[in-house]
Amino acid sequence: MSEIEPWKNGQAGVVIIDHKKTAVYKDEAGQVHAVSAICTHMGCTIGWNADERTWDCPCHGSRYSIEGKVLRGPAKKDLERVEIDYLKK
Ligand code: FES
Structure with missing residues (x-):
């Protein structure tokens, strides 16, 4: 079981x-x-932007898609994807 499974x-x-x-x-x-x-x-920790459904960095304003693609800099490199094995069916 994971902490994510009961999420809405x-x-x-x-x-x-x-x-x-x-x-x-x-x-x-x-x-x-x-x-x-x-x-x-x-290296700051990103946070969820519920209005735009993006991951935003509070430090210098970079924004990423839910798949980790850079939408706005200064970041140039996409976020690394993470596989969560226990959620695969
Ligand atoms: S550390 Fe995230 S935009 Fe600079």
Whole structure:
């Protein structure tokens, strides 16, 4: 069992998985998207932007998609995807 399984669809948050901060979003269809929660610019922890459904960095304003793609800099490198084995069916 995991701490994510009881999440509602549409819920997002930063959790520790395998000792790493991980940004997790459970979409409206129940699919879980997980990426590293460490901004690739200078290492701040990103946070969920519920209005835009993006991961935003509070330090210098980088924004990432739920799949970790850079939407706005200064970050240039995408977030690393995280596989959550126990959620695979
Ligand atoms: S550390 Fe995230 S934008 Fe700079």
